Amino acid sequence: MKNNNHIRRTTLLCFILVLLSFTLLTQCKREKEVLVxxxxxxxxxxxxxxxxxxxxxxxxxxxxxxxxxxxxxxxxxxxxxxxxxxxxxxxxxxxxxxxxxxxxxxxxxxxxxxxxxxxxxxxxxxxxxxxxxxxxxxxxxxxxxxxxDSEREGRDAAQFILDKFSQIENRPIRIIEISGTEGSSVALGRAAGFRQGLDDHPEFEIIHSESGDFLRSKGYEIMSRILKEFDDIDAIYSHNDGMTLGIIDAMYERDLQPGSDIVIVTIDAEQAAIEALRRGEVNCVIECNPxxxxxxxxxxxxxxxxxxxxxxxxVDEEVFYETDDLSSLEPRGY
CATH class of the missing domain: 3.40.50.2300 (Response regulator)
Known part of the structure; x- marks a missing residue:
């Protein structure tokens, strides 16, 4: 009788361990795959x-x-x-x-x-x-x-820079481009549209273009290096707000005023970028609607x-300019 009870207890314990293992395995899987x-x-x-x-x-x-x-x-x-x-x-x-x-x-x-x-x-x-x-x-x-429409976003960025520097003559306008993930359609489109917009204006020169992989840390890293390598930068075209925020951090470390010493155009329209636009740290924000x-x-x-x-x-998207009254703009939610 004792042996039978021992067998039953052992069997029950094994069942509980199997059930617990299955539950833990399912929970780990749910971290990657979520059913809604x-x-x-x-x-x-x-x-x-x-x-x-x-x-x-x-x-x-x-x-x-x-x-x-x-x-x-x-x-x-x-x-x-x-x-x-x-x-x-x-x-x-x-x-x-x-x-x-x-x-x-x-x-x-x-x-x-x-x-x-x-x-x-x-x-x-x-x-x-x-x-x-x-x-x-x-x-x-x-x-x-x-x-x-990533190409349209690029053309909008180019048009803003053309308008911003329309009164400057007899010298080239030097532009830095910080692009998104290499090989992604959105980075390719934003780069292509930007160049389309500048095609008829050879005085606007992209003096350096580099991928920041859409990451704030890389935007900071690249801009820190660029500010040591290049003089007389007129404008920065950044493919997303995350990289732009890193660019701003790097500029402040060099005692440069973003949006004033260097014109900045960014894409996404995160709340942080809209706030930077309000503060004058960014000159143009192009929306990419999430x-x-x-x-x-x-x-x-x-x-x-x-x-x-x-x-x-x-999807429908807007462009926000430094001259806009943003007081009635609803919070972005991101």
């Missing part, structure tokens, strides 16, 4: 791969998607790729295995997606590209794109129903 909304399996399921959480803008973009999924009663399988393309591809394969209705992702770089997109197509799962564009051998591998969640969910519903969607859809 208690929608039954016969509801719409969206697999979403985000590139990371490198900035306030990116965090707000993620928040917008999570909130919109809840409001739309769409079950969300969310993955943070931590700035690695291989993590995104791995996540997308897991979405295919789970047989989600739609896959959406923010591509960290523009190329290298054809194989995984073909796998999704073979599985009958439509793919929505958002925020950053991609280059593929066959555009039919994905359903459509929604996000920013609140794409509602539009993504509407497109997801259409794709899940087998409907076609626009090939390219751009």
């Amino acid at each position: 909304a208690d929608t039954p399996r016969n509801g719409i399921i969206l697999g979403f791969s985000q590139i990371g959480a490198e900035s306030s803008w990116r965090k707000r973009n993620t928040q917008s998607i999570v909130e919109a999924a809840e409001e739309s009663h769409i079950q969300l399988l969310f993955d943070n790729a931590e700035q690695k393309q291989e993590n995104q591809i791995k996540a997308m394969r897991s979405f295919i295995a789970y047989q989600v209705d739609v896959i959406a992702f923010v591509p960290i770089v523009a190329t290298g997606w054809d194989n995984i997109l073909q796998e999704a197509k073979d599985a009958g799962i439509p793919v929505l590209v958002t925020d950053r564009k991609i280059e593929t051998a066959n555009e039919n591998l994905y359903a459509g794109f929604i996000g920013t 609140n794409t969640g509602p539009a993504i969910m509407e497109l997801t519903k259409k794709l899940a129903r087998g409907e076609s969607i626009p090939r390219f859809q751009h």
